[in-house]
Amino acid sequence: MSIQGISGSGKTTLGAALAARLGVAHLETDALVHGPDWTETPDADLRAAIEEFMRADGWVIDSDYRRKLGTLVLERADTVVWLDFPLHVCLRRLWGRTIPRIRHQQPLWNDNRESWRSAFWGWESLFVYAIRKHVGHRRRFTELLARPELGHLRVVRLRSPAEVERWLRTIPAEAEAPIAADPLDEMYARGEIVRGTPRDDPVFPDEPLPGTATSEEIVSEGRDED
Numbered sequence: 001m002s003i004q005g006i007s008g009s010g011k012t013t014l015g016a017a018l019a020a021r022l023g024v025a026h027l028e029t030d031a032l033v034h035g036p037d038w039t040e041t042p043d044a045d046l047r048a049a050i051e052e053f054m055r056a057d058g059w060v061i062d063s064d065y066r067r068k069l070g071t072l073v074l075e076r077a078d079t080v081v082w083l084d085f086p087l088h089v090c091l092r093r094l095w096g097r098t099i100p101r102i103r104h105q106q107p108l109w110n111d112n113r114e115s116w117r118s119a120f121w122g123w124e125s126l127f128v129y130a131i132r133k134h135v136g137h138r139r140r141f142t143e144l145l146a147r148p149e150l151g152h153l154r155v156v157r158l159r160s161p162a163e164v165e166r167w168l169r170t171i172p173a174e175a176e177a178p179i180a181a182d183p184l185d186e187m188y189a190r191g192e193i194v195r196g197t198p199r200d201d202p203v204f205p206d207e208p209l210p211g212t213a214t215s216e217e218i219v220s221e222g223r224d225e226d
Contacts, residue, residue: 001022001061001077001078001079001080002064002073003015003018003063004063004080004081004082004141005083006090007126007129007133008092008094009083009090009093010085011062014083014164015027015060018081018168020173021168021171021172021173023058024056024059025060026060026062028062028063029062029063029064031110032046032049032050038118043069047068047072050069071149074144077153078154079154080153081158082141082155082157083158084138084158087131087134089160089161090130090134094127098114098127
């Protein structure tokens with residue numbers, strides 16, 4: 001299963017919750033991409049690590065770094081969950097996550113730390129990138145899903161945190177099944193990546209849960225990228 005959305009949409013939080021309910025491994029791709037001092041993992045090494053992870057019987061991967069991997073993850077997934085939230089929701093969440101990380105210098109992947117400069121200054125800064133990504137994302141991603149090689153995907157499109165909560169409740173929990181071994185833990189054990197504390201976001205805090213109807217939209221019409 002692949003989780004898609006811009007920064008601040010809650011991909012990692014949802015990915016961890018889904019993996020726990022399904023009893024499968026969860027991969028936060030940022031943990032593999034960002035090496036010490038924010039150096040990027042070479043594309044070939046990243047591809048090898050992702051392919052090793054996807055050998056598991058079931059998995060949830062949040063984000064897929066298509067600029068480095070192309071559609072590798074989407075081609076192997078059977079379901080994509082698209083967090084298609086308004087920009088103001090993502091920016092509010094990004095603010096609530098990033099400011100404490102900077103103030104308290106919380107260690108992330110491979111002991112990296114976020115800074116005021118990396119968050120707010122420059123074309124590639126976190127907030128500027130999120131705004132840039134949002135512009136045109138809906139059209140590009142819809143076009144991507146129209147490609148023949150991705151025609152097998154079941155697409156769940158969720159437009160608000162409340163929809164995410166309602167949809168997540170429709171996923172039966174694998175209470176009786178043991179949680180699958182996480183290949184990422186083996187990478188930590190081998191010293192390939194250093195454990196940090198990136199998963200510090202509250203779980204879907206933005207909206208109350210009005211009603212009980214299931215919200216699930218299968219994007220099948222025409223399947224007209226990111």
